[in-house]
Amino acid sequence: MLSISVDSHFVHKMWQDNELSRMVEGGVPFPMVSDAGGKIGSVYGVYNEDAGVEMRGRFIIDPDGVIQAIEILSPPVGRNVSELIRQIKAFQHVRATNGDEATPSGWQPGKPTLKPGPDLVGHVWEVWKVDEAF
Amino acid sequence: MKELKIGCGKPTGSKVGEPGREETAGVEAENKKEAAMSVAKVGAKAPDFEAPAYQAGGFGQVKLSDYLGKWVVLCFYPGDFTFV
Numbered sequence: 001m002l003s004i005s006v007d008s009h010f011v012h013k014m015w016q017d018n019e020l021s022r023m024v025e026g027g028v029p030f031p032m033v034s035d036a037g038g039k040i041g042s043v044y045g046v047y048n049e050d051a052g053v054e055m056r057g058r059f060i061i062d063p064d065g066v067i068q069a070i071e072i073l074s075p076p077v078g079r080n081v082s083e084l085i086r087q088i089k090a091f092q093h094v095r096a097t098n099g100d101e102a103t104p105s106g107w108q109p110g111k112p113t114l115k116p117g118p119d120l121v122g123h124v125w126e127v128w129k130v131d132e133a134f
Numbered sequence: 135m136k137e138l139k140i141g142c143g144k145p146t147g148s149k150v151g152e153p154g155r156e157e158t159a160g161v162e163a164e165n166k167k168e169a170a171m172s173v174a175k176v177g178a179k180a181p182d183f184e185a186p187a188y189q190a191g192g193f194g195q196v197k198l199s200d201y202l203g204k205w206v207v208l209c210f211y212p213g214d215f216t217f218v
Contacts, residue, residue, distance in 0.1 A: 015214035
């Protein structure tokens with residue numbers, strides 16, 4: 001986990017000391033990266049030049065360094081950590097099966113996966129129900 | 135995290151956009167091409183960067199490609215002391 005904003009690492013320290021450590025015991029455990037000037041955010045497509053800040057961009061990067069998921073929210077709406085963790089578990093499952101299995105909408109660990117192949121074409125309705133998406 | 139020497143003169147600007155080390159075989163040639171273009175896209179190599187960071191009471195230098203071999207979540211946010 002890496003958090004990143006245009007604030008300096010000195011301001012990150014002040015935020016950790018004065019506020020975050022009062023929300024999380026011992027403060028947040030991950031590196032708080034400084035992207036002064038928004039260069040990194042520009043490359044990742046989340047830097048808003050007019051406002052001089054970065055949108056709530058969230059990137060899941062696999063062990064090969066490949067981006068598997070992107071979510072970008074405008075500032076007033078916060079993220080959902082449960083959904084982030086669900087997505088990471090799903091990507092890890094798919095990777096562990098070498099891509100032989102896929103996780104349908106609403107999948108959670110322990111729920112059935114799909115094995116894409118010629119036999120499944122047109123038959124997903126038999127093995128997956130819409131209720132499972134929620 | 136590599137330790138960072140703290141002084142007043144060092145700008146906090148970051149190196150960014152260099153493709154990460156090609157450590158793992160099996161990543162399609164297409165992904166390498168995308169990384170060279172340095173634009174973050176699903177299915178493409180995450181553009182590498184190096185930047186100063188604060189963690190656990192100390193300052194350091196973080197390089198994304200140092201995390202190859204691990205799952206990484208990179209979270210951008212508008213600013214420290216903002217509300218959400």
